[in-house]
Amino acid sequence: ADIGRDSGSGSELIAFGALPLSRPYLVPAAMARMARSDPRAAFKVLEGSWRELVEPLRDGVIDIIVGALRPYEIADLYQLPLTEDRLVIAAGSQHPLAGVEKPSMEQLAAYPWIVAPANSPLREQWENLFAEVTTPSTPVECGSVMIIGRLLTEANFLTLLSPDQVALQIRSGLLTQVGPPLEGTKRVVGITTRRSWRPTATQRRFLEMLGDAATGEAAEGGPSDLRASGWV
Numbered sequence: 001a002d003i004g005r006d007s008g009s010g011s012e013l014i015a016f017g018a019l020p021l022s023r024p025y026l027v028p029a030a031m032a033r034m035a036r037s038d039p040r041a042a043f044k045v046l047e048g049s050w051r052e053l054v055e056p057l058r059d060g061v062i063d064i065i066v067g068a069l070r071p072y073e074i075a076d077l078y079q080l081p082l083t084e085d086r087l088v089i090a091a092g093s094q095h096p097l098a099g100v101e102k103p104s105m106e107q108l109a110a111y112p113w114i115v116a117p118a119n120s121p122l123r124e125q126w127e128n129l130f131a132e133v134t135t136p137s138t139p140v141e142c143g144s145v146m147i148i149g150r151l152l153t154e155a156n157f158l159t160l161l162s163p164d165q166v167a168l169q170i171r172s173g174l175l176t177q178v179g180p181p182l183e184g185t186k187r188v189v190g191i192t193t194r195r196s197w198r199p200t201a202t203q204r205r206f207l208e209m210l211g212d213a214a215t216g217e218a219a220e221g222g223p224s225d226l227r228a229s230g231w232v
Contacts, residue, residue: 012202015044017053019067021085021189024145025164027066029213034206041202057194063203065192066210068121078197080207081190082214086181087125090161090170092152098176108178109136114151114159117143125185126160149175162187189214 014034018027027045034041046053046062050070056062058076069079089108097103097111109130115138116122130136140157142148145165151157153174160182169175191210193199199207 012040012200013042013044014064014203014206015046015062016064016066017046017048017057017062019048019050019053019065020143020145021162021164021187022067023047025167026082026189026210026213030066030206030209033209033213037209038202038205041206057192060194063193063197063199064207067189069188069190069192071188074192076195077192078195079190079192081188082211083189085162085164085187085189086183087122087160087185087187088163088181089158089178090152090166090175091158091178092154092156093173093176094153095156095158095176095178097158097178100178101180103179105130105133108158109134111156111158112137112139114138114140114142114148114157116160117141121187122160125182128184129160129182160185 031043034043044062046056050065050067053062053065054077057065068085069081073079089103091098095111097107100107113126113136115126118141120143136158140151142151145161148159148161149166149169152159158178163170163177163181166175170177191207
């Protein structure tokens with residue numbers, strides 16, 4: 001692959017898996033940077049949960065998983081942290097709590113919530129949030145950010161999300177953040193590869209692009225970065 005790159009012929013495939021946390025911002029931002037700097041790069045993207053992507057990674061179907069890292073060591077896999085993520089409470093811009101800087105737990109419990117599927121890390125974070133107070137109504141259980149975003153704009157629901165997942169909706173004024181990011185909800189986002197994997201020059205460049213996008217470094221010749229523009 002490196003010889004082909006030096007000769008200027010053909011394209012090189014970058015095959016990777018994208019976990020939910022990386023899809024709205026990190027992955028497309030890095031891909032756009034890569035497309036501008038190296039038009040010969042080609043991408044194959046698999047979407048799924050960790051359980052759905054880890055075996056394709058081990059089997060060599062993909063070479064990278066981008067998203068939330070596991071909080072433990074894995075013997076045959078290498079995890080590279082890129083950035084930290086903290087959950088926020090999101091609502092539609094029309095919500096009565098929009099603009100409230102420090103809502104009380106009673107205020108938060110007074111409205112219906114959209115919750116993540118049972119046994120998911122996000123659902124556990126939500127359950128911890130209301131562990132010591134009255135549990136609010138949860139009429140919707142859903143893992144689709146697209147559906148959740150639409151529901152938030154149509155009714156007075158609340159939900160827990162990563163800021164990256166609703167960055168564009170917040171920036172456009174459709175959604176808003178209620179209160180500050182939640183303490184104790186930190187998640188490490190990064191790259192997982194096989195320990196035996198040796199990336200080509202093109203693949204190494206993509207890893208660098210992921211790192212730049214994660215830190216909000218401005219892309220040369222590209223638009224201003226969302227993280228640097230104060231979108232949340």
